[in-house]
Amino acid sequence: VRDVRTGVVVLPSAVSHIRYVRVATRMGISSTTNIVVSMGITASFLLLAAIQVSATQRIPTPFEKRVRHIMHDTLAKFAAQNKLGIWIAYRNATESFETSFGTSDGQTTPTTNSDIIPCGSLTKPYTAIAILRLVEQGKINLDDAVQPIIDPYIWKYNSTTLNALGWSANISNVTIRMLLHMNSGIRDYDDEVILNRTLSHPDQDISPWDYLAWNSKSMYCNPGIDCVPTTYSSMNFLLLGLVLAAKGNENGIDVEWEHYDQLQGAIPAALRRKYTKTVFFERGLCSKYPNVAHYFQLLRVENESAVFKDMYNVSCLNGWAFGNIGSSAHDAALMAYDLLSPDGTLLSKKSVREMTQFGPGYIYPGIKVSYGLGVWKTTQLSMRD
Numbered sequence: 287v288r289d290v291r292t293g294v295v296v297l298p299s300a301v302s303h304i305r306y307v308r309v310a311t312r313m314g315i316s317s318t319t320n321i322v323v324s325m326g327i328t329a330s331f332l333l334l335a336a337i338q339v340s341a342t343q344r345i346p347t348p349f350e351k352r353v354r355h356i357m358h359d360t361l362a363k364f365a366a367q368n369k370l371g372i373w374i375a376y377r378n379a380t381e382s383f384e385t386s387f388g389t390s391d392g393q394t395t396p397t398t399n400s401d402i403i404p405c406g407s408l409t410k411p412y413t414a415i416a417i418l419r420l421v422e423q424g425k426i427n428l429d430d431a432v433q434p435i436i437d438p439y440i441w442k443y444n445s446t447t448l449n450a451l452g453w454s455a456n457i458s459n460v461t462i463r464m465l466l467h468m469n470s471g472i473r474d475y476d477d478e479v480i481l482n483r484t485l486s487h488p489d490q491d492i493s494p495w496d497y498l499a500w501n502s503k504s505m506y507c508n509p510g511i512d513c514v515p516t517t518y519s520s521m522n523f524l525l526l527g528l529v530l531a532a533k534g535n536e537n538g539i540d541v542e543w544e545h546y547d548q549l550q551g552a553i554p555a556a557l558r559r560k561y562t563k564t565v566f567f568e569r570g571l572c573s574k575y576p577n578v579a580h581y582f583q584l585l586r587v588e589n590e591s592a593v594f595k596d597m598y599n600v601s602c603l604n605g606w607a608f609g610n611i612g613s614s615a616h617d618a619a620l621m622a623y624d625l626l627s628p629d630g631t632l633l634s635k636k637s638v639r640e641m642t643q644f645g646p647g648y649i650y651p652g653i654k655v656s657y658g659l660g661v662w663k664t665t666q667l668s669m670r671d
């Protein structure tokens with residue numbers, strides 16, 4: 287985006303190995319406003335950017351026409367050539383629009399604006415928002431140790447504790463803030479192990495208890511200051527999910543993890559009715575959900591050609607609190623706007639400031655990002671990254 291002052295926050299999507307999509311467009315913007323753009327691609331990609339600029343003037347209708355024209359010229363051809371789907375949504379304070387290109391199944395089914403896209407790690411901002419809402423309600427503090435909250439819960443519902451599972455004694459020093467900021471020292475799950483298990487048992491769900499049992503129990507650094515820069519680990523958000531389940535739904539009574547209402551936890555009741563195309567997948571196959579787009583897992587590269595697996599008929603649980611969201615592009619843009627725009631109402635301004643205090647980190651070895659609390663900023667990434 288040129289000719290405007292921008293502050294960009296990118297919320298990544300990840301399903302196993304697939305982490306990024308790069309779409310470059312050039313847009314001239316003559317007037318300025320608060321803009322939210324979200325872009326989804328069938329092969330488990332979602333790029334969500336909230337662009338905030340200084341003025342509040344309403345964008346005229348020709349802007350929408352120009353954006354649609356640019357997107358059609360560049361992305362419709364790209365979608366057709368690569369047999370994938372692309373969903374785009376735009377929102378500001380007074381208007382919104384959405385469009386899509388390509389197919390939702392990699393074959394012949396055309397995309398629609400009602401498609402629900404498995405968005406992987408877009409779940410993480412929702413989990414972070416739910417945690418910060420508990421902080422605002424006085425039910426937890428960011429600097430509370432996490433083990434005293436979740437150990438009784440794990441014992442109640444799975445008859446064990448973190449230490450009994452063999453987790454490092456350093457887990458006792460991990461706080462909620464460290465989990466959100468990913469400087470807890472907790473290692474990520476093994477992509478290859480999870481993928482092989484999923485492909486060999488497509489109708490079986492991998493539960494949070496499985497992740498806790500299978501994950502590496504050692505820690506790569508002492509929690510906190512020794513873990514700077516941060517290292518991306520989805521397991522942080524699995525533990526945050528257990529914190530949420532331990533604190534329960536709106537009645538405050540703990541519930542089994544699969545009965546925790548993730549949408550209710552993250553979105554206030556007054557706003558919830560607007561999120562009509564947001565789903566948090568439960569146990570079972572992706573194909574059981576209406577309007578769900580297919581997503582494709584990269585398996586390997588042979589002779590410079592990528593080999594993908596259609597994951598439509600496998601479990602859609604995908605790590606639960608760190609990866610089980612399905613969303614339309616419209617709802618993804620709506621969440622970014624409700625969270626990050628000046629008149630956003632998902633969280634208090636204080637909580638949003640906490641969430642967007644970015645520190646140095648790595649998404650992969652050698653690829654630097656700035657990570658906050660459940661969101662990360664990628665404006666410093668090169669196209670190669």
